Amino acid sequence: MVADRGYFKGEEILACHNADITAYVPKPMTSGAKADGRFNNDAFIYDAANNHYVCPAGETLIWRFSSVEEGMKLHRYWSSKCQGCALKTQCTPSKQRRIRRWEHEAILEEMQVRLSNAPDMMRVRKRTVEHPFGTLKQWMGATHFLTRRLEGVSAEMSLNVLAYNMKRVMKILGTSSLMKALSA
Template identity: 40%
Template structure:
C-alpha cells in the first residue's frame, strides 16, 4: 500500500486533504477545489518537497476558505519525486507478492552480512571510503563462503589452482 504523502494535519480534520487539489504537470501548479491556482512557492531539498501556495488575496475572498484552511492562505506540498513513487506504488499494487519474494531472496544475505560486520556493532574504518571498503570486504567474504558451501572444498581448491 502506498504511503499517503498528502495528509492535512492542520485544523480539526474537516479541511480539504491535499488530494482534493488537482496537479497540472505541464504547468507545475495545483488547482484548488474553488478553481484558484496554487503556484510553486519554494523547494525544500531537506524534505525533498515542493511547496505550492495560493495568493492570500484569492483565499481572503473565497467562499470555501472555511473548508480549506484556517491560515491566511493554503499551502500544498508535493514530493520532488512523486511520479516515480506513484509508478512504483502502482507496480507493487499490480503484483503484491513481489515484495515478499524480494524479502525472502535478500533477507538471509543481509542478515549474514550484518552479523559479519555489525557483530562488532560498528564499522572499524572511518569515512565513506573506509566504510565502503569494509562493507565490500564483508560482501566478498559472504560470497566466497556461499561458493564454498555450495560447490565444496575440492572445487574451490581446484578453481584457485587454475
C-alpha cells in the same frame, strides 16, 4: 531499479525516468497531517485535465500560483470554501487546506501505481539486498567498523563481503567444487 523509501527523491526519480530506467521507490510516510489524524495529500484527487484538486468533501482546490523552490517548480492549490466545511477539522488547522504540486509529480504518481501493481518488488529487494547486510551484522559480528578512515573502512567492508560471498559459494557449490574451480 528498486530502492527503499529512504532513497526517495523526486529529482533522482525524474533523472531515472529521463534515462529510461524504471524506478520502484516507495514514498516516505512523513505526513504530519496523517499522524495527527487529518487527511494527507493522497486524500485529494488531482484532475490533470482541469489542473485542480478535488478534496474529500467534493470541493475544488484551484491553481493559485507557481513558484520555484530549491530548483523545483511548485504549483499551489487551495479553495476559498474551507471555512464553512464540515470536514475542516479532519483536513487542516489553518484557514484553508493548501496543496503543493511539483511540475513532474505525474512521474512520481506513475511510479506509485507501478509499485501498487507489483507489491512483490519490495519483497524481492529485501530478500536480495537486506539479507547480506543482516548476515554480516549477525554472523560476523560486524555491527560497526573497527577502522576509522574511508580507506580502512572500505578495506574492512570488502573483506566482510568477500567472506560472505565465499560462504555463499561454498553453500551453493560445495567446498570441493569451489576448490576445483579455484585451482583451475
